[in-house]
Amino acid sequence: MTSLDDLPLRDDLRGREPYGAPQLDVPVALNTNENPYPPSERLVKALGEAVMDVAGSLNRYPDRDAAALRADLAAFLCADTPGAGLTGRNVWAANGSNEIIQQILQAFGGHGRTALGFEPSYSMHPTITRVTGTGWIDAHRAEDFGLEPERAVAAIEEHRPDVVFLTSPNNPTGTALPLDAIEAALDAAPGMVVVDEAYGEFRRAGTPSALSLLPGNPRLIVTRTMSKAFAMAGTRLGYLAADPAVVDALLLVRLPYHLSAVTQAVARTAVAHGEELLGTVDALRRERDALVAWLRGEGLTVADSDANFVLFGTFPDRRRVWEGLLERGVLIREVGPPEWLRVSVGTPAETAAFRTALKEIL
Structure with missing residues (x-):
């Protein structure tokens, strides 16, 4: 049989493993940070009607700029962070936030350029960076997984990267960044600064969004997704907010008609029903905080979380614990540092099953 060794694959891709969390048929799946609450019957009906509305014109290409969807997303972000002053010209959308990241690196990275991130962080940042031919620089967070302004500035001044990735709340640790760390990175960075806020809607009260820094900062990009708080992981819709000039740059690298008519219709319907979809966020926050308290009560070390997941440890043999839970x-x-594990926040019943199983193992 033919193997990769027999194909003229790029040398820098040889030996790499494809990204992917385990997809196993289990009663309680708490490994991919999805919102565990499915759409209501009312929303299912609305989604079906939206798809039916575009089904008769699927012989035609969709709006290649997704203008109506971008306007809807801008209005949502303005409600999230009043004062951001966003319009559809400030927003761009693609197939998941990973395609957004890929397009950013295609436009601002590439051969001879570098991107820097503070690990542990989202594993797709270095993966997509390398796939686009961009060099990856691994800077590090503090032992508590935080990122002080001084640490960020020192790494940026040392390496002078073309793209800086800041993740807030951070995946897999759940740690949110203070705005002064982001502002310090912006002041020091010679290129683009990308703040990945995939879990931004879950941040605790009083934790600001980097969206508030967009006015006057044309090199700042804030990315979001509908896969998490919006409970629309199957839609595959990610988006960003930035200066309109950034959107103009991404137009140079996007594929023609990259967002299908069905994706745009479903995403617009989800935004229109945002109050219902985001209505589970408070419940998930409470469940998260209760889970953090319970894990600490069991004598475990737990990272503070502003996301819908919790990083906990430490285990000399985390594989044994992981396998015990799976059994x-x-x-x-x-995922994450070697002695740690990450659990997504599920429904109360799912979280209870996790607690029971973990207590048996401990």
Whole structure:
């Protein structure tokens, strides 16, 4: 049989593993940070009607600029962060936030350029960076997974990267960044600064969004997704907010008609029903905070979380704990620093099953 060794694959891709969390059929899946609450019957009906409305014209290409969707997303972000002053010209959308990241690197990275991130952080940042031919620089967070302004500035001044990735709340640690760390990075960075806010809607009260820094900062990009708080992971819709000139740059690298008519219709319907979809966020926050308290009560170390997941440890043999949970029908994520595990916040019943299984193992 033909193998990769027999194909003229790029040398820098040889030996790499494709990204992917385990997809296993288990009673309790708490490994991919999805919102566990499915759409209501009312929303399912609205989504079906939206798809039917565009089904008769699927022989035609969709709006290649997704103008109506971008205007809807801008209005949502303005409600999230009053004063951001966003319009559809400030927003760009693609197939998941990963395609957004890829387009950013295609426009501002590439051969001879570098991107820098503070790890542990989202594993797709270095993966997509390398796939676009951009060099990756691994800077590090503090032991508590925070990122002080001084640490950020020192790494940026040392390496002078073309793109800086800041993740807030951070994945897999759940740690949110203070605005002064982002402002310090902006002041020091010679290129673009990308703040990945995939879990931004879950941040605790009083934790600001980097959206508030957009006015007057044309090199700042804030990315979001509908996969998490919006409970629309299957839609594959990511988006960003930035200066309109950034959107003009991404137009140079986007594929023609990259967002299907169905994706645009479903995403617009989801935004229109945002109050319902985001209505579960407060419940998930409470469940998260209760889970953090319970894990600490069991004598475990837990990172402060502003997301819908919790990083906990430490285990000399985390694989044994992970496998023990799986044997009991609970799937979590073996990710992050070597002695840590990450669990997504589920429904109360799912979280209870996790607690029961973990207590048996401990």
